[in-house]
Amino acid sequence: MEVFRLHNAKYPMALSGKGAALTGARWNSKGTEIIYTAHGRCLAMAEVVVHLSLATLPKGFKMISINIPEDIEIYELPTTKLTVGWNVFPETVDTQAIGDHFIRELKYAVMKVPSAVVKGDFNYLLNPFHPDFNQITISSKEDFPFDKRIFK
Template sequence: MTVYRLAYHHYVTDKTGIGARLYGGRWNPKGVACLYTSAHISLALLEKFVHARGKEDVAGLMLLSIEIPDRGDLVYHVDESRMVDGWADNFDYSQWLGKQILTEGTFVAFSVPSAIVPAERNVIINPQAAHFKEVRFHKPVIFDIDARLSDRLV
């Protein structure tokens, strides 16, 4: 399984999940490390774009491709039909769910529906997982955003 991470050059090669651990996110509370990725480059961009406060937040990004071995025991696929109604607006719930999976340490990653495009998946990687060493990180490349998109940010 190939997943994609968009991040600034000084963060893109981080394999520890320090940013998520320090600040928390939709699928992890503060104190729990993880790496946020997406199943598609376009979804990774949408996830970055929706959190951008201005044009500078999408400038200078790097794209990192990550290979997770295609073994069923390494990735847990969260079933949206079993999630609570309104999960996309319930950070307490999504952080609780993510923390359960991340702290167990069994899975290298878990996939969840995107709150932006629920039919597509984000993949949260657990750097503390027992089999994390099987994950392969490719060399990051510069990711230029079309001005027609970035110019929409103030």
């Protein structure tokens, strides 16, 4: 399976989860390392664009393609585990607790979760501590200039 991550090249390009741990996000609390990826390039872009404006648009983004081997089992989060308002911004501690548990439990290397930005699309969270994580690899990195019309 191929998933995608839009990466700001001013930071080291490593699949570590350390960036997400600095502040926390929808599926992890501060201090919990997790890697956010998307099922497609468009969703990877949308997940970043919601946090930017034309004035803050940085240059130097890369679209990273990540290969998840077919034999790695992916846990699909049941929507019944989501509370009302799970997709609001700012994020809730309920979704962070789900992601933190996924990391600590070490049962799966990958968890499929719904996107809060694009209804009907999915993100894939990677657990950098799972024993199978070392099989997940970056397959390509391409420059990704934003089309300025996005911010009009």
